[in-house]
Amino acid sequence: MSAPAPTRTARPRKPPPGPSAILGVVSIVGITIFAVTWINFSLAPLYTNLTGGWVVIREALQPDWGYLRWWCPADDAGCNPTNRIRLWKALLETFNIAVLASMAGCVLAMGMSLLASSVSAPKPVVRVVKVFLSAVRSLPDIAYALIFVAAMSPGPLPGVLALTIFNMGIVAKLTSESIDAVNPGPIEAADAAGATRWQRARTAIVPQVLPNYLSYSLYVFELNIRASAVIGFVGAGGIGTIINLEFNRGNYDRLSAIVIVIFVVVVALDLTSQTLRKRLV
Amino acid sequence: MSTTRPKAPSKLPATLGMLGMLALLILCAVMLERANWDRLPGVPGEVLGYLAKMAEGVASDPRAEPTGRGVAPGDTYGTWWWIAFDKMIDSIAMAWIGTVIGASLSFPLAFLAANNTAPGPLRFAIRGLFNGIRAIPDLVFAILVMLPIFGLTPTAGAMALGVNSIGTLGKLTLESIEAIDPGPMEAVRASGATWLQTMRVAVVPQMLPETMAFWLYRFEVNIRASAVLGVLGAGGIGKVLSDVIGHRLWERAGITLLVVIVVTVIVDQISASVRHRIIHGSSSSRRGRADEPEPLPVTVTA
Numbered sequence: 001m002s003a004p005a006p007t008r009t010a011r012p013r014k015p016p017p018g019p020s021a022i023l024g025v026v027s028i029v030g031i032t033i034f035a036v037t038w039i040n041f042s043l044a045p046l047y048t049n050l051t052g053g054w055v056v057i058r059e060a061l062q063p064d065w066g067y068l069r070w071w072c073p074a075d076d077a078g079c080n081p082t083n084r085i086r087l088w089k090a091l092l093e094t095f096n097i098a099v100l101a102s103m104a105g106c107v108l109a110m111g112m113s114l115l116a117s118s119v120s121a122p123k124p125v126v127r128v129v130k131v132f133l134s135a136v137r138s139l140p141d142i143a144y145a146l147i148f149v150a151a152m153s154p155g156p157l158p159g160v161l162a163l164t165i166f167n168m169g170i171v172a173k174l175t176s177e178s179i180d181a182v183n184p185g186p187i188e189a190a191d192a193a194g195a196t197r198w199q200r201a202r203t204a205i206v207p208q209v210l211p212n213y214l215s216y217s218l219y220v221f222e223l224n225i226r227a228s229a230v231i232g233f234v235g236a237g238g239i240g241t242i243i244n245l246e247f248n249r250g251n252y253d254r255l256s257a258i259v260i261v262i263f264v265v266v267v268a269l270d271l272t273s274q275t276l277r278k279r280l281v
Numbered sequence: 282m283s284t285t286r287p288k289a290p291s292k293l294p295a296t297l298g299m300l301g302m303l304a305l306l307i308l309c310a311v312m313l314e315r316a317n318w319d320r321l322p323g324v325p326g327e328v329l330g331y332l333a334k335m336a337e338g339v340a341s342d343p344r345a346e347p348t349g350r351g352v353a354p355g356d357t358y359g360t361w362w363w364i365a366f367d368k369m370i371d372s373i374a375m376a377w378i379g380t381v382i383g384a385s386l387s388f389p390l391a392f393l394a395a396n397n398t399a400p401g402p403l404r405f406a407i408r409g410l411f412n413g414i415r416a417i418p419d420l421v422f423a424i425l426v427m428l429p430i431f432g433l434t435p436t437a438g439a440m441a442l443g444v445n446s447i448g449t450l451g452k453l454t455l456e457s458i459e460a461i462d463p464g465p466m467e468a469v470r471a472s473g474a475t476w477l478q479t480m481r482v483a484v485v486p487q488m489l490p491e492t493m494a495f496w497l498y499r500f501e502v503n504i505r506a507s508a509v510l511g512v513l514g515a516g517g518i519g520k521v522l523s524d525v526i527g528h529r530l531w532e533r534a535g536i537t538l539l540v541v542i543v544v545t546v547i548v549d550q551i552s553a554s555v556r557h558r559i560i561h562g563s564s565s566s567r568r569g570r571a572d573e574p575e576p577l578p579v580t581v582t583a
Contacts, residue, residue, distance in 0.1 A: 053430030
């Protein structure tokens with residue numbers, strides 16, 4: 001071809017950053033500076049107090065494996081069999097709490113999510129239920145645990161109730177979003193056949209969101225296993241009770257053994273639930 | 282020609298599934314020791330009673346002086362509102378710093394862990410680190426590492442949240458790196474760019490919006506998590522909540538919970554709208570792309 005090759009010119013100037021990029025960077029830096037001064041955040045203890053922390057960390061790095069035994073060694077006369085089994089009982093309690101709370105929470109959530117989507121419920125109801133759900137979700141699990149432990153006596157039941165409400169908030173939000181996105185075809189068909197609101201939900205909406213719903217349910221079950229390490233701290237049962245006990249006694253070697261057990265259990269349950277979730281969706 | 286209705290498909294698998302779940306439910310309920318199931322029917326009434334007391338506290342005149350237990354001399358309802366608000370800001374500051382720490386550490390690490398950018402076998406080690414951190418509850422970092430070093434301060438809480446955020450944020454960031462279009466990377470490499478230049482020019486612009494949305498989401502999660510660390514002694518709203526509810530000061534609990542709910546909802550709304558803007562562009566260019574689904578939180582914390 002005869003067209004002359006374009007002569008090489010200077011590099012084009014780089015476009016200046018847009019106003020929202022500048023605003024973003026300025027606000028990130030601004031909020032960070034505010035937060036750091038507000039709580040006096042300081043990394044100084046890392047080198048001034050490392051020895052103080054190091055004592056604990058060194059103890060934690062040597063887990064007390066003997067603590068995990070559920071039997072009494074033959075040569076230990078002072079060993080109490082009921083104490084030995086306590087850790088494993090607490091772990092079982094954690095599992096039970098998680099199962100009960102995720103099932104109860106998810107059943108409530110299905111009803112709530114149908115009320116929280118304009119596909120399945122009238123507008124005013126949706127508005128009220130949505131406000132209610134976002135209030136429920138704004139409180140952390142520990143707040144519910146505190147309330148139920150204060151209302152009843154400490155034990156696993158307040159833990160189940162606290163996590164039930166917490167789970168309901170999460171699953172209802174996620175499921176109602178799935179309901180918003182369902183294929184309208186089956187709904188129109190159900191309407192055309194004269195279905196009532198309930199029949200329409202049961203035959204045209206629920207079957208469409210069921211795989212997602214089950215996957216969310218497994219997800220909150222995973223969350224609950226972790227959460228019960230926390231809620232036990234305030235007396236709501238499960239493995240957290242033992243963590244609290246050993247933390248207050250300063251037995252960091254036992255704590256790290258417990259942590260390793262929790263770690264193994266969480267990873268095993270996560271893997272199981274993830275394979276199940278992959279098959280569902 | 283109309284025939285009889287077709288036979289309904291078998292419901293056996295669904296029924297079996299339901300029965301299995303029911304069996305598991307009953308088994309777990311029976312195994313739960315010292316559960317005091319007999320107290321369950323009384324709970325709704327009791328909780329409603331407490332809610333009424335909480336509402337009384339909220340409705341009281343802020344200038345009035347409360348009576349009863351647990352009232353420091355000179356305290357008014359207004360003092361309680363103010364303390365709750367002040368401590369809530371503490372918690373938010375803790376969550377923000379935790380998120381900044383988590384984001385700034387997980388960002389470079391994710392590049393060394395993604396299949397399409399990591400230079401070598403290093404990526405297995407870093408993936409292992411992310412997964413390991415994700416399996417440990419944040420409370421554990423707090424009590425085993427941060428509280429001993431930093432003492433009972435919000436700094437300890439912020440550090441615990443920061444380390445814990447590395448796991449989730451790292452995993453999500455590396456997933457969004459792996460999801461980029463490989464074209465720009467090949468083009469930049471073909472023109473002789475170094476690894477660092479390739480990342481900066483071809484990878485970061487593609488994954489940054491999604492990653493920033495994850496950071497904001499994690500901030501929302503951290504606000505809730507900071508309450509737990511407060512109960513352990515790291516300060517913030519968790520400490521107030523556990524003191525107030527633990528001593529059954531329901532009027533004050535109502536005020537504190539309302540502050541938590543309102544502030545959290547406001548922060549969530551701001552964060553959600555910024556996330557939406559980052560992912561979908563400004564409101565003027567949103568038209569036509571609005572039906573793109575937002576990333577579901579379920580993929581975010583999982």
